[in-house]
Amino acid sequence: DAKTTQPTSMDCAEGRAANLPCNHSTISGNEYVYWYRQIHSQGPQYIIHGLKNNETNEMASLIITEDRKSSTLILPHATLRDTAVYYCIASSNNAGNMLTFGGGTRLMVKP
């Protein structure tokens, strides 16, 4: 897995968009960008993934730069329940490959 760099922590006001950046400048062509989050005392939860194009699902949007060296996860209207550690991972989905988690970004959504 390519190394990713994320800010250690971020705050966001409830109802506002939360924009979580991730740097993955050494990502290789077959590696996807995955985002997971871990709410306190729970198992990590898959959010979204992408290869080149921007992606959107019911949870979030993923914006990947054209050179694929960085990405941003967007939670459009953050709620208190979005308070969690968010992990950005660059990985292929080949057999035998294992997701490697870094330190992540601790997002605190405040009232």
Add this chain to the structure above:
Amino acid sequence: DTAVSQTPKYLVTQMGNDKSIKCEQNLGHDTMYWYKQDSKKFLKIMFSYNNKELIINETVPNRFSPKSPDKAHLNLHINSLELGDSAVYFCASSQVGSYGYTFGSGTRLTVV
């Protein structure tokens, strides 16, 4: 139905004991994993297993061994437990070629 279930949720045991944590997935996935999350909250991969291959993180002591009776189960056996084994252990599953892991809710192991 819970997609990936682990038992027990909490486990307190004495040093030197042998214990097992069970994991079952009902998603039909072909690959299962064990992760360890220590007190500093870093998630570390321990094993990846499917019916063809076991991949072991080389930093995992050989006191830890995965056992898979069938495709839907991957149990974690730990021999001669040590204080440093205290952590939360997460099981996960995925399907080769698809995207995203599904994690269980974790087992908090405390060695006293």
